[in-house]
Amino acid sequence: MRPSLHPLSSLFGLATLAVLAAASHSSPARLAGGHRDLGKRCTGTISSLDDVTDAVKCTTVNIEAFTVPVGETFALDLLEGTTVNVLGEVTFATGEDWAGPLASVTGTDITFNGNSYKWNGNGAYWWDGEGSNGGRTKPRPMFKVKISGTMSDVYLLASPISASVANPAALTISGATVDVADGNSDDGGHNTDGFDVSSSTDLTITGAYVNNQDCIAINDATNLVFKNSKCNGGHGISIGSIKTGKNVDGVKITDNTVTASANGLRIKTYVGATDASVSNVVYSGNTITGCTSYGVVIEQDYTNSGASGTASNTVSIDGVSFTGALTTVAVTSKAKQVYVLCGSTACTGTWDWSKLSTSGGSAGSISNADVTGYTVGSGSANGSGSATTAVATTANLATTTKKTTTTKKASSTSTKAATATATASSGTSRTSAPSGALVVSKSPSSGQYSTIAAAIKSLGSSTSAASIFVEAGTYSGSIDITYGGALTIYGYTTDISSYKKNVVTLTNGGSATVDGSDDASGTLRVHKDDFTMYNIDVVNSYGKQAEQSQALALSAYGKRQGFYGCSFVGYQDTVLTDTGTQLFAQSYVEGAVDYIFGQTANSWFDHCTIASVAAGTITASGRPADSQGIYVFNSCTITTAASATTSLEGLVYLGRPWTEYAHALFMFSSLSNIIAPAGWEEWSSSSPNTGNVMLAEYSNSGDGAATSSRVSWSKQLDSTSVQSYTISKLLGSDYADWIDSSYIS
Numbered sequence: 001m002r003p004s005l006h007p008l009s010s011l012f013g014l015a016t017l018a019v020l021a022a023a024s025h026s027s028p029a030r031l032a033g034g035h036r037d038l039g040k041r042c043t044g045t046i047s048s049l050d051d052v053t054d055a056v057k058c059t060t061v062n063i064e065a066f067t068v069p070v071g072e073t074f075a076l077d078l079l080e081g082t083t084v085n086v087l088g089e090v091t092f093a094t095g096e097d098w099a100g101p102l103a104s105v106t107g108t109d110i111t112f113n114g115n116s117y118k119w120n121g122n123g124a125y126w127w128d129g130e131g132s133n134g135g136r137t138k139p140r141p142m143f144k145v146k147i148s149g150t151m152s153d154v155y156l157l158a159s160p161i162s163a164s165v166a167n168p169a170a171l172t173i174s175g176a177t178v179d180v181a182d183g184n185s186d187d188g189g190h191n192t193d194g195f196d197v198s199s200s201t202d203l204t205i206t207g208a209y210v211n212n213q214d215c216i217a218i219n220d221a222t223n224l225v226f227k228n229s230k231c232n233g234g235h236g237i238s239i240g241s242i243k244t245g246k247n248v249d250g251v252k253i254t255d256n257t258v259t260a261s262a263n264g265l266r267i268k269t270y271v272g273a274t275d276a277s278v279s280n281v282v283y284s285g286n287t288i289t290g291c292t293s294y295g296v297v298i299e300q301d302y303t304n305s306g307a308s309g310t311a312s313n314t315v316s317i318d319g320v321s322f323t324g325a326l327t328t329v330a331v332t333s334k335a336k337q338v339y340v341l342c343g344s345t346a347c348t349g350t351w352d353w354s355k356l357s358t359s360g361g362s363a364g365s366i367s368n369a370d371v372t373g374y375t376v377g378s379g380s381a382n383g384s385g386s387a388t389t390a391v392a393t394t395a396n397l398a399t400t401t402k403k404t405t406t407t408k409k410a411s412s413t414s415t416k417a418a419t420a421t422a423t424a425s426s427g428t429s430r431t432s433a434p435s436g437a438l439v440v441s442k443s444p445s446s447g448q449y450s451t452i453a454a455a456i457k458s459l460g461s462s463t464s465a466a467s468i469f470v471e472a473g474t475y476s477g478s479i480d481i482t483y484g485g486a487l488t489i490y491g492y493t494t495d496i497s498s499y500k501k502n503v504v505t506l507t508n509g510g511s512a513t514v515d516g517s518d519d520a521s522g523t524l525r526v527h528k529d530d531f532t533m534y535n536i537d538v539v540n541s542y543g544k545q546a547e548q549s550q551a552l553a554l555s556a557y558g559k560r561q562g563f564y565g566c567s568f569v570g571y572q573d574t575v576l577t578d579t580g581t582q583l584f585a586q587s588y589v590e591g592a593v594d595y596i597f598g599q600t601a602n603s604w605f606d607h608c609t610i611a612s613v614a615a616g617t618i619t620a621s622g623r624p625a626d627s628q629g630i631y632v633f634n635s636c637t638i639t640t641a642a643s644a645t646t647s648l649e650g651l652v653y654l655g656r657p658w659t660e661y662a663h664a665l666f667m668f669s670s671l672s673n674i675i676a677p678a679g680w681e682e683w684s685s686s687s688p689n690t691g692n693v694m695l696a697e698y699s700n701s702g703d704g705a706a707t708s709s710r711v712s713w714s715k716q717l718d719s720t721s722v723q724s725y726t727i728s729k730l731l732g733s734d735y736a737d738w739i740d741s742s743y744i745s
Contacts, residue, residue, distance in 0.1 A: 049074065059083065065117075067091045071098050078107030078147070085545065086117045086154075092139075094125035100139025102160070108169070110147040114154035115509035115541050116177070116476045119143065123158035124182060141196060147171060150645075153507065153541035155476065158182060162196040162217070170202035174643055175507065175541060177474045178210045181233070181443050194231070197221050198246075205229065206642065209474045209505060211442065214238045215258065220246040227254040228642070230503040232472050236261040236291070239278055240268040241302050242315055248278045254324070255285040257494065257503050259472060264288035264295045264329050268302040269315035279318040284355065285325030287494050287501050289431075295329035295358055298340045298347075298369070311343040311368070319349035322356035322374070329358045336364035338376060344368055429494045430535065433469035437490065442473035451475060452506070456483050470536065472503040478510055480525040487528070491535035497743075499535065499567040499588045507539040512550035518573055522555035529559040529580065532740070537567040544571050544592070544614070552576050556601070560738045563587055570595060571613065577601035577631075581731045584608050585743035590641045594620035597658065600629040602730040606744040608633070611641035612652045612674055617681055619655030621662035625692075630663035631655075632725055638704065639672045648674040653681040654697075657689040665717070665725050667698040675704025680714045698722045 044055025047064040049072060055061050059079055065088025068074045074090065084105075092102045102121055105112065121142045128135040141164040143156060148169035155177045156163055163178060165171070178194035194210030197203065200221040208229040210216070215231030218224060218239045231237060236258050239248055258264050265288065267278060288295060298320065300311040331337055337358035340347075347369040354373025363377040433439050438455040439448040449455040452475065455468050465486040472492045481487065491504035510521035519525060524538045542551035552575070553568040559580040567588040568575050574591035577598040585606045589596060592614035596603075599622040610618060610633065618638070623629030640648050652674040655664045680695050682688035696715035697707065699722075707716055717725075727744075728735055 052076065056082075060085070062087050063090065064088045065090070067093055068102065069093050070095045073101055074103040076103075076105040076107075078105065078110055080108045081110075082107055083111040083113070083545075085113045086115050089118045089120060091120045092122055094122050097126070097137040098139060099137055100141065100160070101144045101164075102139045102142045104144035104146070106146040108148050110149040110151075112147065112149070112151040112154070113509075113541070113543060113545070114152060114176070116153045116155050116175075116474075116507045117509075118155045118157045118476075120157045121159045123160040123180065126160040145171075145173075150174070151176070152543065153509065153539075155179070155474075163194065164196045164198065165203060166197075166199040167201065167203050168199075170204075171200075172204045172206070172643065172645075173208070174206050175539060176205070176208045178208070179442070179474070181211045197224065200224060207505075209472075209503075210234070211473065215256075215261075217241075218248055218251060219243075221248050221251070223250045224248075225252045225254070227252070227256065229256045230472060231256065231258045232260055232503070234261055236263040236266055236288070237286075238263070238266045238268070239281065240266070240270075242267075242269040242273060242276050242278060244270070244273045244276055246273070246276050249280055251281045253281070253283045253286060255500060256287075257501055258286065258288040258291075259494075259503065260290040260292075261288075262291065262293040263297050264291045264331075265297070265327075266294070267298040267317065267320065269300045269312070269317070270302050271300070271308060271310070271312040271314075273312075273315050276315045277318065278315070278320075279349070281320045282324070283320075283322045283327050285500075286327040288327070288329045289494055291329070291331040291335050291361075293335050294339050294364070295331045295335065295337045295361075296339070296356070297336075298342065300343050300346055301341055307341075309341075311341050311346070313343035313346045315343075315346060317342065317347045319351070320347075320369075321350060321352040322354065323352055324355060326355050326357055329356070331358070331361040333361055335361040337361055338364040338366060338374075340366040340369050340371070342368035428496060430469075430490055430496050431492055431494065434467055434490065437467040437469040439469050439471065440475075441471040442475075451477070451479075452489065453477070453479050456481060456487075459483055459485075470504045474505040474507055476507055478508045478523055478525065479506065480527065481531065482527050484528075486530040486532075488532040489534070489536065491533075491537075493535040493565070496535055496565060498586045499537065499565045502535050502537045502565070502567060504535065505537040505539060507541055509541040510551060511542045511545070512552075512573075518550050518552055518576055519555045519557075519578075521550065522552035522576070524553065525555040526561060527555075527557045529561075530738070531558060531560070532562045533564070533566055535565040537569070539568075540570040540574065542571065549593075556580070556582050556598075562739055564740055564743045572616075573597060577603040581735075583731060583735075583739050583744070585740070590643075591618075592616040594618075594656070594658075596620075596631060597622065598629065599623060600627050602628055603631050604727055604730050605631070605633045605636055606727075608636045610636055610638050612639075612648055613641040613644050614646075615648060615651035617653045617656045619664045620658040621655065621664050621695075622658035623661045623663050624659065625661050627661075629661075630665065630694075630725070630730060632664075632727075632730060633666045633669050634727075636666070636669040637672075638666070638669060638675060638702075640674055650674070650676050652676065654679055655695055656681040656683050657693045657695065658683065660689050660692045662689065663694045665694075665696045665698065665722075666700055667717070667722060667725075669700050670702040671700050671704035673703035677706070677709035679707070679710040681711075 042058040043060040044058035070093040126138040138160045140161040142159040143163040145165045151173045153175040195216040198220040204225040214235045301308045351371045463484040467488040495501040508523040515521045538553045540551045540553040550573045553570045556577045561582045569590045572593040574595040582603040590611045593616040597620035690713040698717040
């Protein structure tokens with residue numbers, strides 16, 4: 001086992017830390033700043049319902065694996081400011097019909113860390129195809145959320161019916177999974193909404209994955225954002241059904257992906273409903289494919305029996321727009337691109353649809369709504385072409401034949417051919433497996449696999465080039481890749497040119513404290529040469545649970561590793577590139593403290609987004625003396641992560657030197673105002689590590705790029721000295737043989 005790169009715990013005294021560091025670490029210790037006062041807190045542990053009453057008296061609550069008896073609610077009524085850590089799977093027993101809910105959580109300013117452990121509702125026991133419209137009495141909702149604060153990486157499996165959110169104040173839900181794939185049948189889980197939202201104020205849901213039924217049903221809410229999420233199957237993204245007394249105002253639906261659903265985007269109001277309204281709805285940057293009924297549907301004729309065909313004027317819909325980034329909608333042959341049926345006077349305000357593009361099926365119709373910028377039958381804004389055309393013209397990145405990893409043990413021709421097939425067969429998308437690729441699926445059929453690890457295991461001791469195609473979904477657990485041949489892993493996507501439309505997520509909540517080392521904490525651990533990955537998101541959900549919160553999304557040890565259109569999300573130590581050579585292109589890295597770090601690896605980041613979620617440092621180079629080891633950021637964007645909760649202006653540093661020989665370079669990049677005027681930070685006051693560093697910048701732009709106040713020991717390169725840091729010098733003279741050149745400048 002590799003020794004930990006960091007101290008194992010921040011809870012020891014300083015003297016104890018010094019003894020441990022001297023005794024057990026060959027690498028220099030890296031400490032996050034700050035102080036955590038645990039003296040006024042207690043920790044409650046729940047391993048059965050009997051523990052709940054005492055546990056919720058503490059401001060830290062740990063939930064271990066246990067089974068909730070049938071007929072009882074797992075109810076958490078939390079103190080203000082409580083942190084909840086889910087540390088094992090929660091299973092709900094079956095055996096009788098009852099009204100539920102299965103679980104509930106209430107409280108103010110709560111931090112709820114789900115850590116991707118499953119809450120298994122065993123919905124198949126109750127499913128009858130009727131949902132909330134009749135049939136058996138079902139526990140409803142599966143999970144009732146009535147908190148403000150944050151909720152991350154909650155995993156709901158097999159909901160008997162819907163989960164609900166009724167937050168009384170600002171709440172951000174990130175990285176949630178609602179998987180009801182097993183209920184996707186005529187007599188299965190009907191109305192198992194991912195998020196059933198009512199009585200909600202200032203709710204943001206981001207990075208969710210929902211499989212089956214309405215991805216989100218917004219019934220009564222003010223100021224709601226639903227973004228960067230993936231919805232597969234079911235009824236798509238819905239506002240409504242709007243009933244009497246229900247009002248929705250200020251909704252932003254942005255950068256989501258909807259696949260294989262009956263509808264893409266839907267607004268529906270009940271006939272005869274009063275004191276009800278929908279207003280100020282904006283759709284932007286969504287990608288919708290495979291709709292079997294409607295791409296965009298707005299109807300004011302809804303009843304319990306379905307659409308009546310006669311619209312009502314009693315519910316107003318004021319302002320529905322497609323603006324900002326283009327929303328593309330593709331429907332199947334028997335579906336309609338657009339169907340709008342408003343009451344004769346009910347749909348008012350601005351209906352700017354200039355950023356909507358549709359294709360497939362039949363055109364549909366718009367009745368009683370003053371839509372501008374879009375013409376039914378043209379397929380897109382002002383008749384400018386179909387969605388297929390709009391997507392195809394975004395870039396040439398994905399249309400050239402791909403190159404992939406080569407090795408002396410494997411034929412580069414066969415590997416490149418497999419990649420070319422994936423590209424050429426689908427243009428800018430990759431929605432089916434390349435020829436010869438193993439397939440990983442959340443619902444595997446014969447010959448497929450349920451995990452990437454299982455697919456790799458099936459390759460055995462072979463050293464031939466191999467490829468794996470991963471279908472949409474969230475896959476939990478740590479993956480350690482050591483396969484002997486060249487390996488390429490593809491993620492399902494409708495846009496291979498970047499990470500923004502990814503629908504495959506690998507997630508785990510490991511930490512160095514628990515797992516024993518940084519490397520062992522990684523969600524994805526690549527311990528091999530000749531590895532390539534496309535369009536997969538990798539998340540470590542551990543977050544900041546202590547002063548020392550080392551928790552990797554990626555641990556990379558190996559030569560000729562390429563990551564294209566991928567996303568890596570963590571808090572401290574998100575990406576470790578420790579040995580070898582790596583290329584990251586058109587990708588995303590998020591974190592707060594030393595979140596790109598390592599020792600002897602040469603790593604090139606090209607056209608990547610580097611996003612800080614809190615104050616801290618981006619890089620921590622631990623380059624030893626007289627060795628290689630450098631980070632180069634070429635044409636990257638340095639910015640604030642969408643999930644950041646406060647302004648980071650002037651609070652982020654480009655890096656700090658883990659050793660005296662640290663090397664990092666930012667060039668031709670956009671540095672936002674989060675970058676501190678000093679640019680770089682000492683390792684610590686006692687060990688500044690600035691004597692022999694090469695921490696440098698060249699030709700950057702943006703509010704954080706001014707160099708007049710940079711620390712004296714950093715460097716500003718000129719057009720001559722920067723030539724020492726070309727991609728060929730970092731990645732090797734043979735780099736063109738193994739990188740995918742269509743992704744880099």
